[in-house]
């Protein structure tokens with residue numbers, strides 16, 4: 015099999031990034047490719063914008079699932095690549111184009127070479143939000159076709175191609191989105207005494223927020239609170255009646271997640287009193303931690319250590335989030351980082367992963383899935 019064709023597929027998918035639960039073109043592209051494969055062993059089902067492809071094993075004792083997420087991010091691509099995003103304001107800035115093309119490569123191999131065990135390829139929408147894993151797990155399809163084991167990967171720009179990094183147990187953090195709307199009183203820029211300025215109130219709040227991780231959380235229990243977006247006001251000489259603060263909370267323990275939310279509630283109350291305004295908090299979507307099953311991960315690590323072309327790294331936990339954690343709550347399995355050597359990281363408009371990682375990983379996963 016010539017795995018370099020999956021680099022072309024990645025480039026095509028890269029041009030059509032779509033947001034969570036809007037991945038209709040992506041689904042159409044994937045379905046058209048999957049339907050072009052030999053159909054003898056495979057069965058295709060769809061769920062919203064997602065896809066399930068079952069490859070019937072020849073003498074199965076279990077069902078092994080491989081999950082690839084399919085959504086892009088609401089951000090402008092800043093690369094000058096010939097195959098850059100054609101969708102303005104949207105980019106595959108988290109590598110899901112890689113995840114999909116690798117999945118198609120592995121699926122292509124097994125559609126042509128029947129596996130012993132039954133394989134289930136899951137193309138999952140909305141990983142970046144609002145979260146597709148949990149509703150997909152509750153779908154009639156997955157209720158009736160529960161895999162016995164599940165695996166997934168995430169590209170890692172900081173590692174060279176050939177590096178695979180993972181660890182037993184906790185890999186990624188618990189996450190919660192954070193949206194706060196402040197409402198005060200607008201007015202003329204020259205008459206601040208007649209208004210309650212929500213640009214000032216939200217700025218105080220963002221500054222106070224910085225004390226939560228440094229003053230309220232055990233320094234040995236990592237946590238992050240990031241505000242990624244602030245909007246407010248209408249014009250430079252009008253005092254803002256409204257402001258909105260958008261961010262994300264990351265913790266390694268659920269206890270810290272609870273403490274941070276309590277502190278946010280208290281700080282917001284203080285802002286309401288101090289600035290005579292009202293505020294509402296919405297925690298958006300929450301993802302549970304990604305916790306790798308110890309036994310299955312151990313076997314994968316042993317497999318990696320025997321491969322002369324793989325540099326295995328036992329990595330630390332990361333404060334990234336992934337709704338793949340919901341699959342791992344119910345099904346033994348693991349996630350791993352895949353080295354793609356980009357100078358720019360995940361969620362950067364300049365992310366440019368090395369495509370050599372695609373054929374490398376297809377071969378690696380085909381070998382691994384044949385071995386389990």
Ligand SMILES: CC(=O)N[C@@H](CCC[C@H](N)C(=O)O)C(=O)O
Pocket residue numbers: 108141142143168189190191261262263299301333334335336337360
């Ligand atoms: C691997 C990765 O970058 N995942 C995202 C998951 C987003 C979680 C959620 N929408 C949030 O923003 O809290 C990440 O940002 O870690």
